[in-house]
Amino acid sequence: MTTPASTSAPTASDDPAAPLRIRSDDRTARGEGLIARWADRIDVDDATPRLTIGEGGTPLVHARRLSERLGVELHLKLELANPTGSFKDRGMCVAVARAVQAGATTLICASTGNTSASAAAFAAAAGLQCVVIVPTGKIAAGKLLQAQVAGALVIQIDGSFDDGLAAVRELSTRPGIALVNSVNEYRIEGQKTGAFEVVEDLGGTAPDWLCIPVGNAGNITAYWRGFTELHASGELTSLPRLLGVQAAGAAPLVDGHDIERPETLATAIRIGRPARGDQALAAVADSRGQLRKRTDEQLVEAYALLAKDAGIFCEPASAISVAGLIDAIHDGTIARGSRVVCVLTGHGLKDPDTAATIVQPTIACGPSAAAIAAVIDANA
Numbered sequence: 477m478t479t480p481a482s483t484s485a486p487t488a489s490d491d492p493a494a495p496l497r498i499r500s501d502d503r504t505a506r507g508e509g510l511i512a513r514w515a516d517r518i519d520v521d522d523a524t525p526r527l528t529i530g531e532g533g534t535p536l537v538h539a540r541r542l543s544e545r546l547g548v549e550l551h552l553k554l555e556l557a558n559p560t561g562s563f564k565d566r567g568m569c570v571a572v573a574r575a576v577q578a579g580a581t582t583l584i585c586a587s588t589g590n591t592s593a594s595a596a597a598f599a600a601a602a603g604l605q606c607v608v609i610v611p612t613g614k615i616a617a618g619k620l621l622q623a624q625v626a627g628a629l630v631i632q633i634d635g636s637f638d639d640g641l642a643a644v645r646e647l648s649t650r651p652g653i654a655l656v657n658s659v660n661e662y663r664i665e666g667q668k669t670g671a672f673e674v675v676e677d678l679g680g681t682a683p684d685w686l687c688i689p690v691g692n693a694g695n696i697t698a699y700w701r702g703f704t705e706l707h708a709s710g711e712l713t714s715l716p717r718l719l720g721v722q723a724a725g726a727a728p729l730v731d732g733h734d735i736e737r738p739e740t741l742a743t744a745i746r747i748g749r750p751a752r753g754d755q756a757l758a759a760v761a762d763s764r765g766q767l768r769k770r771t772d773e774q775l776v777e778a779y780a781l782l783a784k785d786a787g788i789f790c791e792p793a794s795a796i797s798v799a800g801l802i803d804a805i806h807d808g809t810i811a812r813g814s815r816v817v818c819v820l821t822g823h824g825l826k827d828p829d830t831a832a833t834i835v836q837p838t839i840a841c842g843p844s845a846a847a848i849a850a851v852i853d854a855n856a
């Protein structure tokens with residue numbers, strides 16, 4: 477894929493000899509941001525502010541030990557490396573820039589945590605007010621602090637994310653207020669650039685499978701849009717199959733009906749009525765993919781495995797993509813040797829309470845080398 481700065485025809489991307497990226501011309505890497513980088517491929521125009529806090533351009537890491545263990549070629553898309561620690565920054569950047577362009581003064585969203593952190597950060601950068609609605613007690617500590625630190629008005633409701641989304645949809649009809657949940661099309665436009673980067677980093681090809689957590693279903697919708705756009709333009713000759721993974725207690729798309737009281741420790745995906753559920757189902761079907769659900773226990777296993785076998789500390793919801801992958805390898809859905817990308821959507825530090833449940837206690841010791849050596853030997 478060529479960068480938008482290029483005036484040449486699209487690169488024949490499945491040609492391994494094709495030039496893929498000239499790093500010195502990678503405007504995302506230079507901090508000019510996602511809108512500047514992808515302006516000719518996303519729904520923005522010349523008047524859209526090039527708002528950025530450094531989003532996008534996240535690493536795709538080949539997890540070698542984990543690949544060996546699982547028998548596939550596993551790449552991890554580190555969306556946790558975005559400035560607020562989640563993939564939301566991609567779409568939020570475009571949604572907020574468009575809100576500024578339209579003259580909005582206030583952003584509003586319902587959130588399981590990451591949307592609020594991202595909206596608050598972009599509101600701060602754009603000089604807008606931000607109002608976030610979160611379910612009381614069901615949002616990871618770090619995410620709540622992120623929104624507060626950035627100066628958002630944080631309102632905790634005695635209800636679910638789904639209740640909050642219904643309320644903000646109503647409130648956003650007021651003048652000057654922009655709704656920045658993923659029902660906002662610009663969110664999807666920004667988030668689809670994750671797919672562009674995956675293709676770019678895989679040398680102009682798609683993975684065999686893309687495994688991704690599903691909550692409100694905006695991100696899986698966005699990735700599919702990104703891949704299919706590249707396919708339609710002839711820059712990609714094959715499409716990936718999508719494996720969307722939900723938490724067992726919050727799996728409306730797998731179970732085939734809304735969940736009134738969704739429950740999972742992966743609070744980010746504790747959603748019972750996904751706003752883009754139909755699009756997610758269509759994307760999965762079009763890709764000849766699958767939706768699966770995994771239990772909290774299984775996602776915590778994958779969460780620990782990622783930390784201990786790949787050195788990647790993501791948040792619990794992100795690890796469910798790997799839990800789904802493991803299951804799909806076991807039952808033969810994903811063949812050994814396949815090239816797989818798991819999207820790790822958020823950073824582990826956001827949710828220290830869950831992390832505390834999988835770690836060994838620290839060891840108290842005197843300050844001398846001898847005392848420390850004794851502890852090391854005892855734990856060798």
Ligand SMILES: Cc1ncc(COP(=O)(O)O)c(C=O)c1O
Pocket residue numbers: 562588589590591658689690691692693694695696744745791793794821822
């Ligand atoms: C860390 C994390 N992963 C996955 C998701 C699910 O994304 P979507 O709601 O777009 O399906 C979310 C949503 O908040 C999230 O915060």
